[in-house]
Amino acid sequence: MIETRKLNTQPALKRPDDFYNALVDMHRELNEEQSQLANAKLILLLANHIGDEEALEEALKIAAEGLG
Amino acid sequence: MLQTHQNPVYEYARSPDQDAATPVHHPLIVVGAGPVGMAAGLDAATQGIPAVILDDNNTVSVGSRAVCYAKRALEILDRLGCGQRMVDKGITWNLGKVFFRDDQVYSFNLLPESDHHRPAFINLQQYYLEEYMVNQIERSPQLDLRWKSRVIAVQDEDDRVRIRVETPEGEYSLTCDYLVVADGANSGIRKMMGLESSGQVFQDRFLIADVVMESDFPPERWFWFDPPFHKGGSTLLHRQADNVWRIDFQLGWDADPEEEKKPENVIPRLKAMLGEDTRFDLEWTSVYTFQCRRMDRFRHGRLFFVGDAAHQVSPFGARGANSGFQDTDNLLWKIKLVLEEQAPDSLLDSYDTERVPAADENILNSTRSTDFITPKSKVSHIFRDATLLLAEEYPFARSLVNSGRLSVPSVYRNSPLNTPDTEIFDSPMQPGTPSTDAPVNDDAWFLQQIANNRFNGLYFSQSAGSLNSDEQAILSNLASDSPVPLNLLVVDLDPAASCPAGVAPIRDSKGLLKQRFDGRPGTFYLFRPDQHVSARWRQLEPKKVAQALARATGRS
Numbered sequence: 372m373i374e375t376r377k378l379n380t381q382p383a384l385k386r387p388d389d390f391y392n393a394l395v396d397m398h399r400e401l402n403e404e405q406s407q408l409a410n411a412k413l414i415l416l417l418a419n420h421i422g423d424e425e426a427l428e429e430a431l432k433i434a435a436e437g438l439g
Numbered sequence: 440m441l442q443t444h445q446n447p448v449y450e451y452a453r454s455p456d457q458d459a460a461t462p463v464h465h466p467l468i469v470v471g472a473g474p475v476g477m478a479a480g481l482d483a484a485t486q487g488i489p490a491v492i493l494d495d496n497n498t499v500s501v502g503s504r505a506v507c508y509a510k511r512a513l514e515i516l517d518r519l520g521c522g523q524r525m526v527d528k529g530i531t532w533n534l535g536k537v538f539f540r541d542d543q544v545y546s547f548n549l550l551p552e553s554d555h556h557r558p559a560f561i562n563l564q565q566y567y568l569e570e571y572m573v574n575q576i577e578r579s580p581q582l583d584l585r586w587k588s589r590v591i592a593v594q595d596e597d598d599r600v601r602i603r604v605e606t607p608e609g610e611y612s613l614t615c616d617y618l619v620v621a622d623g624a625n626s627g628i629r630k631m632m633g634l635e636s637s638g639q640v641f642q643d644r645f646l647i648a649d650v651v652m653e654s655d656f657p658p659e660r661w662f663w664f665d666p667p668f669h670k671g672g673s674t675l676l677h678r679q680a681d682n683v684w685r686i687d688f689q690l691g692w693d694a695d696p697e698e699e700k701k702p703e704n705v706i707p708r709l710k711a712m713l714g715e716d717t718r719f720d721l722e723w724t725s726v727y728t729f730q731c732r733r734m735d736r737f738r739h740g741r742l743f744f745v746g747d748a749a750h751q752v753s754p755f756g757a758r759g760a761n762s763g764f765q766d767t768d769n770l771l772w773k774i775k776l777v778l779e780e781q782a783p784d785s786l787l788d789s790y791d792t793e794r795v796p797a798a799d800e801n802i803l804n805s806t807r808s809t810d811f812i813t814p815k816s817k818v819s820h821i822f823r824d825a826t827l828l829l830a831e832e833y834p835f836a837r838s839l840v841n842s843g844r845l846s847v848p849s850v851y852r853n854s855p856l857n858t859p860d861t862e863i864f865d866s867p868m869q870p871g872t873p874s875t876d877a878p879v880n881d882d883a884w885f886l887q888q889i890a891n892n893r894f895n896g897l898y899f900s901q902s903a904g905s906l907n908s909d910e911q912a913i914l915s916n917l918a919s920d921s922p923v924p925l926n927l928l929v930v931d932l933d934p935a936a937s938c939p940a941g942v943a944p945i946r947d948s949k950g951l952l953k954q955r956f957d958g959r960p961g962t963f964y965l966f967r968p969d970q971h972v973s974a975r976w977r978q979l980e981p982k983k984v985a986q987a988l989a990r991a992t993g994r995s
Contacts, residue, residue: 407818411825419835 475746475763476621499569507757529561626748638732652719696726755843772968786993797849858974866957915939
């Protein structure tokens with residue numbers, strides 16, 4: 372587990388099930404390639420919204436943790 | 440193919456040095472008469488150092504090669520006497536446009552601020568620049584450019600460098616205090632000395648086509664990602680002088696360079712891009728690959744590697760020749776002070792301290808551009824396309840689009856020659872930064888006033904228009920006691936105000952000196968001979984200026 376200073380890893384979504392459903396739903400009509408593109412766009416949009424470099428670095432670390 | 444330009448042939452001429460009984464000694468020898476080698480020679484001459492320039496060829500660049508010259512390079516060329524001809528002949532541009540598939544994604548202006556003498560960029564075929572430099576060298580009695588002279592051996596002795604030169608009429612030896620090595624990316628001298636340049640080779644090929652056409656395309660940099668006329672690749676269009684247009688196609692690693700550059704293969708690509716009906720002539724084609732690499736150190740004893748011999752970048756960003764000029768700009772004033780024993784030899788180490796990080800900055804930027812333009816993995820390709828898709832409508836994504844981060848001069852932020860700020864300034868002109876420009880006097884420019892190869896001071900007096908007796912005494916002493924040549928400029932002195940010897944007034948004709956340097960009353964800036972800021976204070980204190988000068992010349 373990675374300790375974070377800036378990135379909020381505590382629950383922040385008011386209706387988590389709704390968001391999760393919307394996320395999966397976004398891909399419903401998309402093929403594999405389009406899904407990947409949509410995911411990439413989503414990451415870029417959210418990264419810019421967050422803006423905080425330290426929070427983003429923490430998120431990058433957690434995302435890759437235990438994978439490679 | 441049509442030719443808009445005829446390469447001159449420079450005759451080999453026998454030098455009296457070839458008939459000397461013992462090797463003739465020169466303070467400075469430059470190896471390589473490309474743009475950076477010639478800049479080294481011209482810089483030496485403007486500093487008052489006689490120099491010999493040796494080149495194994497007898498003409499200028501074959502093909503247009505480096506075409507984009509950045510503002511800072513033009514300012515350096517101004518100091519060397521070639522800037523105006525470049526700007527007169529070149530195509531000035533500030534605007535870049537980026538396209539993805541069928542659509543324009545966004546455009547950018549590289550010089551959003553007005554009132555600078557030189558534009559963000561001009562485009563000009565490299566052979567014109569080289570011709571202007573040769574002309575300038577021929578005018579200088581202190582320079583001796585020897586064609587068809589190949590250096591075949593180099594020996595770094597304790598107190599001098601000994602070289603062996605091969606000519607059509609046999610070999611001879613020379614010695615020098617310092618050898619500037621500007622023999623290009625495949626530097627023969629680097630190999631001779633057993634030195635390496637290491638880094639990354641990019642597995643991609645690019646086709647350059649120079650075409651001559653009458654066209655109403657504006658003088659802008661147009662960059663296409665995955666355009667309809669060249670699916671899957673990228674394309675760059677740039678205007679040069681004489682209605683010559685540079686077009687650059689990304690081909691991929693598997694392309695056969697010999698096949699691709701044949702006119703019968705190039706012309707269909709161009710027709711797809713320019714339209715079947717556009718009339719054009721092909722002038723020059725070339726297929727290139729590139730590397731991003733550098734030597735560990737650029738100084739090796741009495742040898743100084745400059746330009747591509749020391750470091751190489753991808754062409755995206757125009758950071759090759761432009762950074763080479765910054766190398767010689769950095770080096771020659773230091774060599775001058777050391778040769779004249781006004782600074783210790785250790786000052787020359789700062790060439791490494793300042794230019795190695797600059798090379799890293801250029802390599803980093805050009806590597807990142809290359810990775811964006813030619814993504815190396817499926818996932819980086821997806822992110823690249825996602826960025827471009829967003830960029831057309833969402834401004835945040837435009838800052839992520841990287842079609843080349845175009846050359847800006849390096850700031851020597853951590854240089855030991857700087858005197859760090861101790862006060863607050865509302866100006867980005869921190870120590871280590873190349874000076875900004877501003878209109879001054881009548882139709883003149885600030886950078887011209889400090890292009891004198893000396894240290895310069897810029898003073899904003901306590902009370903507008905005049906100097907009090909303390910200020911006069913301090914400035915007068917600074918000018919007369921300085922251990923190195925120092926020019927002093929005082930902003931906006933009344934014509935009738937008294938001005939001590941060694942001090943000159945400068946008129947801030949649009950108030951921009953004051954604005955760009957945050958020149959509140961009492962502010963003093965010290966500039967090095969290469970126009971980088973060395974120190975700045977809110978108050979003029981002679982002791983601090985003396986200490987800063989000592990630091991900037993490696994004496995403390």
